[in-house]
Amino acid sequence: GAVVSQHPSWVICKSGTSVKIECRSLDFQATTMFWYRQFPKQSLMLMATSNEGSKATYEQGVEKDKFLINHASLTLSTLTVTSAHPEDSSFYICSATGTPNSGANVLTFGAGSRLTVL
Amino acid sequence: GENVEQHPSTLSVQEGDSAVIKCTYSDSASNYFPWYKQELGKGPQLIIDIRSNVGEKKDQRIAVTLNKTAKHFSLHITETQPEDSAVYFCAASRTNAGKSTFGDGTTLTVKP
Numbered sequence: 541g542a543v544v545s546q547h548p549s550w551v552i553c554k555s556g557t558s559v560k561i562e563c564r565s566l567d568f569q570a571t572t573m574f575w576y577r578q579f580p581k582q583s584l585m586l587m588a589t590s591n592e593g594s595k596a597t598y599e600q601g602v603e604k605d606k607f608l609i610n611h612a613s614l615t616l617s618t619l620t621v622t623s624a625h626p627e628d629s630s631f632y633i634c635s636a637t638g639t640p641n642s643g644a645n646v647l648t649f650g651a652g653s654r655l656t657v658l
Numbered sequence: 659g660e661n662v663e664q665h666p667s668t669l670s671v672q673e674g675d676s677a678v679i680k681c682t683y684s685d686s687a688s689n690y691f692p693w694y695k696q697e698l699g700k701g702p703q704l705i706i707d708i709r710s711n712v713g714e715k716k717d718q719r720i721a722v723t724l725n726k727t728a729k730h731f732s733l734h735i736t737e738t739q740p741e742d743s744a745v746y747f748c749a750a751s752r753t754n755a756g757k758s759t760f761g762d763g764t765t766l767t768v769k770p
Contacts, residue, residue, distance in 0.1 A: 637755035
């Protein structure tokens with residue numbers, strides 16, 4: 541089945557630094573990737589939709605200069621949290637879908653990345 | 659936009675009993691309704707889904723029903739086991755590969 545790998549699984553950084561999270565589709569070409577943020581005991585909040593080769597579409601209220609998303613290839617999307625602050629601490633999750641005949645025509649989620657900003 | 663409401667927020671059952679989680683949605687154009695299981699510290703995992711042209715779907719101990727007229731769908735887990743304990747999310751979207759709106763989640767605890 542479709543597999544999405546997310547790295548790192550957890551990261552601790554100092555306030556003011558930038559952190560990059562990678563999302564890879566291992567066995568299919570991901571035409572679309574989604575990035576979510578999840579606070580403890582809450583639901584997934586969609587941050588942005590990323591299509592390969594084009595700019596990401598951000599949800600209302602999500603700062604695109606703060607959360608940089610790059611989808612440079614059909615197997616990799618990255619989320620960079622710039623100038624991170626403690627309030628950015630959260631669980632970040634990606635999901636990906638492929639073409640209808642790719643075997644990945646429904647959302648497949650990564651395992652998530654726990655970011656802690658000190 | 660789409661609004662998905664999920665109930666209950668917490669559910670505790672005895673091992674072997676059934677568990678039912680219900681969701682309602684607002685967008686009549688939604689056609690795809692997946693259910694996800696999320697274990698602590700992990701990403702959501704698709705456990706079953708249903709499309710709007712189907713009223714019911716079953717996979718072993720898990721079943722989903724959809725009432726498109728009433729805009730609600732439900733997850734049914736029979737013969738629950740302790741390993742079923744997790745947070746379950748429903749979602750709704752217009753396509754199976756498109757942007758989804760998630761419910762707030764149900765924390766299911768199965769007591770041995």
